[in-house]
Amino acid sequence: MTDRIHNFSAGPAVLPEPVLRKAQEATWNVAGSGIGIMEHSHRGKVFDRIIDEAVANCRTLAGIPDDYSVLFLQGGASLQFSMIPMNLLPADRTADYLLTGVWAQKAVKEAKILGGKVHIAASSEATNFDRIPATDEIAYSPSPAYVHLTTNNTIYGTQWRSEPAVPAGVPIVADTSSDMYSRPIDVRKYGVIYAGAQKNLGPSGVVLVIIRNDLVEAGPKTLPTLLQYRTFAADKSLYNTPPTLGIYLMGEVFKWIAAQGGLAAMAEHNAAKAKLLYDFIDSSEFFRGTVQQDSRSLMNVTFRGPTEELENMFIAEATKRGLDGLKGHRSAGGMRASIYNACPRAAVEALVKFMKEFEQAHRAAAARS
Ligand SMILES: *Cc1c(COP(=O)(O)O)cnc(C)c1O
Numbered sequence: 166m167t168d169r170i171h172n173f174s175a176g177p178a179v180l181p182e183p184v185l186r187k188a189q190e191a192t193w194n195v196a197g198s199g200i201g202i203m204e205h206s207h208r209g210k211v212f213d214r215i216i217d218e219a220v221a222n223c224r225t226l227a228g229i230p231d232d233y234s235v236l237f238l239q240g241g242a243s244l245q246f247s248m249i250p251m252n253l254l255p256a257d258r259t260a261d262y263l264l265t266g267v268w269a270q271k272a273v274k275e276a277k278i279l280g281g282k283v284h285i286a287a288s289s290e291a292t293n294f295d296r297i298p299a300t301d302e303i304a305y306s307p308s309p310a311y312v313h314l315t316t317n318n319t320i321y322g323t324q325w326r327s328e329p330a331v332p333a334g335v336p337i338v339a340d341t342s343s344d345m346y347s348r349p350i351d352v353r354k355y356g357v358i359y360a361g362a363q364k365n366l367g368p369s370g371v372v373l374v375i376i377r378n379d380l381v382e383a384g385p386k387t388l389p390t391l392l393q394y395r396t397f398a399a400d401k402s403l404y405n406t407p408p409t410l411g412i413y414l415m416g417e418v419f420k421w422i423a424a425q426g427g428l429a430a431m432a433e434h435n436a437a438k439a440k441l442l443y444d445f446i447d448s449s450e451f452f453r454g455t456v457q458q459d460s461r462s463l464m465n466v467t468f469r470g471p472t473e474e475l476e477n478m479f480i481a482e483a484t485k486r487g488l489d490g491l492k493g494h495r496s497a498g499g500m501r502a503s504i505y506n507a508c509p510r511a512a513v514e515a516l517v518k519f520m521k522e523f524e525q526a527h528r529a530a531a532a533r534s
Contacts, residue, residue, distance in 0.1 A: 169182075170487035170488070170489055171487055171488045171489065171511075171512040171515055171516065172489050172490055172508075172512075173488065173489060173490040173491050173501075173502045173503050173504065173508070173512070173516070174489065174490035174503060175319055175320075175343075175364070175465060175490070175494070175501060175503040176319070176342075176343065176361075176363045176364040176369075176503070177363040177364075177368060177369050178363065178364050178365075178503055178505050178507070178508075179505060179507045179508050179512075180367070180368075180414070180418070180507050181418065181421045181506075181507040182507075183421060184414065184417045184418055184421050184507075187417055188202075188413075188414060188417065191413065195211065195215075195413070196211055196214070196215075198211045202215075202409065202410055202413045203409065203410050205409065207403060207406050207407055207409050208403075212409055215409075215412065215413050215416060216237070216401060216402065216403070216407075216412055216416075217401075218416055219237075219412055219413070219415055219416030219419060220235045220401075222416060222419035222420055222423060223235050223373070223375075223415075223416075223419050225423070226346060226419055226422055226423060226427060226428055227346070227349070227350050227352050227375075227428065228352070229352050229375060230352060230353060232377060232378050232379075233352060233375055233376060233377050233378065234374075234375070234376050234378055234381055234394075234397075234398040235373070235374075235375055236373075236374040236375075236376065236394065236397045236398060236402050237371050237372070237373065237374075237397075237402040237407055237408070237411070237412050237415070238371070238372045238374055238397060238402070239370065239371065239372065239407075239408055240372065241361050241369070241372060242268075242340055242342040242359060242360065242361035242372055243271065243361075244372070245340070245359040245372060245374065246271055246272040246274070246275035246276070246340075247275040247278075247279065247392075248392055248394070249272075249276075249311075249313070249338055249357060249359075250275060250276040250279050250281045251279060251384065251385075251388055251392055252380070252383065252384030252385070252388070252392075252393065252394055253310055253311055253336075253338070253356075253357070253380060253383060253384065254276060254279070254281040254282075254310050254311070255310065256280060256281070258281075258282065258308075258309070258310040259281075259282040259283070259284050259306045259308075259309055259310065260276055260281055260282070260283055260284070260309055260310050260311050260312075260313060261283075261284045261285075261286040261305050261306055261309040261311070261312045261313070261335075262276070262283055262284070262285055262286065262312075262313045262314075263285075263286055263287050263288075263298065263303070263312065263313065263314040263315075263329070264285050264287065264288035264289070264290055265288075265289055265294055265297060265298070265314070265315055265318050265321075265323060266294045266315060266318035266319075266320055266321050266323070267294075267320050267321075267494075267496055268315050268318065268319065268320070268340060268342070269313070269314070269315045269318075269340070270290075272313055272315070272340065273285070276313075284305070284306040284309065286303050286304055286305050286306070286309075286312065287302045287303040287304070289323075293321075293497075294318060294320075294321040294323065295321065295323070295455065295456045295457055295460070296323060296456060296457040296459075296460040297323050297324070297325050297326070297459075297460040298329075300329060300330065303329055305331065305332055305335075308332070308335075309332070309335055310335075311335060311336045311337070311338045311356055311357075312329075312331045312332075312335055312336070312337050312338065313337075313338045313339070313340070314328075314329070314337065314338075314339055314340070315339070315340045316339050316340065316341045316344050317341070317342075317343045317344035317347075317462055317464050317465070318343075318462065318465075319342070319343040319364065319464070319465050319494075319503075320465075320494040320496055320497055320501075321455070321456060321465075321467060321496075321497055322455065322456050322461065322462045322465045322466060322467030322497075322501060323456050323457075323460040323461065323462055324344060324460070324461070324462035324463060324464065326459070328351075328354050328355075336355065336356020336357065336377065336380060337354060337355045337356060338355070338356055338357040338359075339355055339357070339358050339359070340359060340360070341358055341359065341360045342359070342360045342361045342364055343360075343364040343365065343464050343465065343503075343505075344364075344365065344462075344463075344464050345358070345360035345364075345365050345366055345373065346365060346366065346419075346422055346428060346431065346506065347365055347431055347432065347435050347463065347464055347505065347506055348428060348429075348431065348432035348435065348463075349428040349429055349432060350428070352375060355375070355377075356376070356377050356380050357374065357375070357376045357377070357380060358373075358374070358375040358376075359372060359373065359374045359375075360372065360373045362411060362414075362415055364464075364503070364505055365464070365505045365506050365507075366415050366418055367411055367414040367415035367418050368410070368411050368414055369411075370408045370410075370411045371407075371408040371411030371412060371415060373415065374394070374397075376394055376398070378398070380394070381394045381395050381398045382395060390404070391404070391405070418507075421507075422506065431506055434506075434510070435463045435464070435504070435506065436463055437510070438463075438504050438508065438510055438513045439461070439462075439463040439464075439466060439504060441510075441513050441514065441517055442466050442502060442504070442513055442516065442517060443461060443466065445517045445520060445521070446466075446468050449520070449524055450524075450528070451470065451471060451523075451524040451527070451528060451531055452468050452469065452470055452520060452524065453468060453469055454466075454467070454468050455467045455468060455469055455497065455499060463504075464503060464504065464505055465501055465502070465503050465504075466501065466502045466503075466504060467493060467497055467499060467500070467501045468499060468500050468501075468502075469498070469499035469500070470499065470500070470531075471531035471534060472531070472534050473498075475527055475530065475531060475534075476498075476499055476500060478527075479491075479500065479523055480492050480500065482519075482523065483516075483519055483523075486515075486519055487515075488512075488515060488516055488519055490503065491516075502516060
């Protein structure tokens with residue numbers, strides 16, 4: 166469809182076109198029920214099937230073991246920054262955090278607000294979060310309640326290649342908001358995996374939480390009902406009215422990923438897209454990447470131009486060409502192309518083509534500056 170442009174927004178972000186088409190129909194009449202998805206009771210048979218299917222498809226994609234619950238919550242990934250320490254960090258324990266960006270900092274802030282003891286096991290803050298800490302930089306506390314990490318750092322454009330080793334028996338708690346289901350994930354290695362949907366999984370307003378059942382039960386029963394994981398685990402995320410449209414869309418995105426060949430195929434597709442862009446950046450004398458090569462994100466590609474003036478011109482001209490959302494986050498500056506699962510290869514090709522043209526047109530100006 167020619168009325169859609171290339172969207173590189175960091176989030177909410179591009180969704181798969183077949184999912185959007187299906188959602189258009191479902192808005193009017195879902196599953197032949199004569200009622201639109203937004204108008205169905207969350208207690209009815211139609212929605213019951215939708216949520217069951219969403220959970221089942223989510224489980225199949227990653228082979229989620231039976232002793233994990235799949236929950237759909239609200240409050241964004243940001244509420245998980247609080248719910249995790251509330252439920253999993255007793256007052257006499259310490260939680261370890263791997264500090265790789267602004268989102269990790271916010272998670273630390275919430276853990277501290279609640280009075281928990283927080284140990285920063287590694288940080289790349291001194292170099293403006295330009296990399297993922299190396300194994301030998303990580304120093305855990307003696308017996309952490311959990312180790313928290315951000316698998317993909319949306320703002321800086323860095324990503325863990327694999328999970329860091331953690332002390333035996335300590336659960337990893339991972340904020341996977343910006344790379345969930347962009348590649349295979351071994352759920353067994355984690356205690357909790359959480360992701361706001363609006364980057365890789367669906368619309369804003371719903372958060373996917375995959376949590377091991379012993380951790381569901383670990384939370385104090387003195388917490389407000391809606392802040393206990395058990396409330397949602399006990400009732401299929403249906404204790405109160407859930408974000409029904411968001412759950413429907415996430416379910417459709419899970420089906421779409423499966424139809425693409427699953428997580429391994431997704432990973433291949435994403436790696437190829439990112440390579441196009443990074444290869445061009447590396448060959449360019451005009452643009453440069455902002456993070457260390459071995460830490461580069463396959464989801465958020467951050468780069469700079471020769472001067473801020475040329476960067477602003479680049480972003481403005483790109484927008485005119487139908488390449489939207491390329492302005493970097495204010496904490497990082499420069500440019501950022503978010504190329505999540507649903508971003509088609511053609512969008513990245515169009516971006517690289519424009520970058521080449523822009524470089525050629527402005528190389529002389531850059532050389533003078
Ligand atoms: C976007 C983002 C968040 C914040 O998500 P909200 O749903 O807005 O609370 C947290 N962590 C990461 C890694 C993100 O990319």
